[in-house]
Amino acid sequence: MxxxxxxxxxxxxxxxxxxxxxxxxxxxxxxxxxxxxxxxxxxxxxxxxxxxxxxPTRKITQEANTILCPADGKVVVIEETEENEYFKDRRLQVSIFMSPVNVHINRSPITGLVSFFKYHPGKFLVAWHPKSSSDNERTTIVVKQENGVEVLFRQIAGALARRIVWYVNEGDQVEQGAEFGFIKFGSRVDLFLPIGTQVDVKIGDKVVGGKTTLARL
Structure with missing residues (x-):
């Protein structure tokens, strides 16, 4: 450790x-x-x-067709929703809530090229607030695989989490399971996946960043 x-x-x-x-x-x-x-x-x-x-030291097993969990925590959202910032269409959203006792390292769910990155200053609503994903301080990162499939993931600050840290920028190459950021003192990470993606977890499941398979493309 x-x-x-x-x-x-x-x-x-x-x-x-x-x-x-x-x-x-x-x-x-x-x-x-x-x-x-x-x-x-x-x-x-x-x-x-x-x-x-x-x-903690973790051995990452990379698989091209899987979506690895980007953070430790609990699955709190699995639903189809409109993603209005980048895709501007309907996507499958999976959200992970990180409590203060979780490991707060954020890891890339797939291998690929960072095709989009943006930091948004904002509010610090509690992480489970319905408007936290659109109103809170957050980053939006999109990674494109070699086959053209893109996955969007978003770091979202909460009431306690007052600092988001990221280690990637647009144009960077990232490896599945590698650290892409850190959120201090609790919050959540949202993923937006293509409609029809097979989800391997359910709401309430406890997941481990870089180890748990969230979904399969």
């Missing part, structure tokens, strides 16, 4: 905060109960950051 690079700043800030509050408690000779409260609070905060930014 490794610590993800996106967590370095958060960890440093938490350690600095813990050092200051414990130093103040000791300087003013606070009673034993207060000191232990700050000791336990410090341990809790540091452990929380360590678990949130954990980066």
């Amino acid at each position: 490794k610590f993800h690079k996106e967590g370095y700043t958060s960890l440093a800030l938490v350690i600095l905060f813990c050092f200051i509050v414990n130093a103040i408690a000791n300087y003013y000779d606070a009673n034993t109960y207060i000191k232990w409260f700050f000791y336990l609070l410090s341990a809790f905060l540091i452990l929380t950051i360590l678990q949130f930014f954990r980066s």
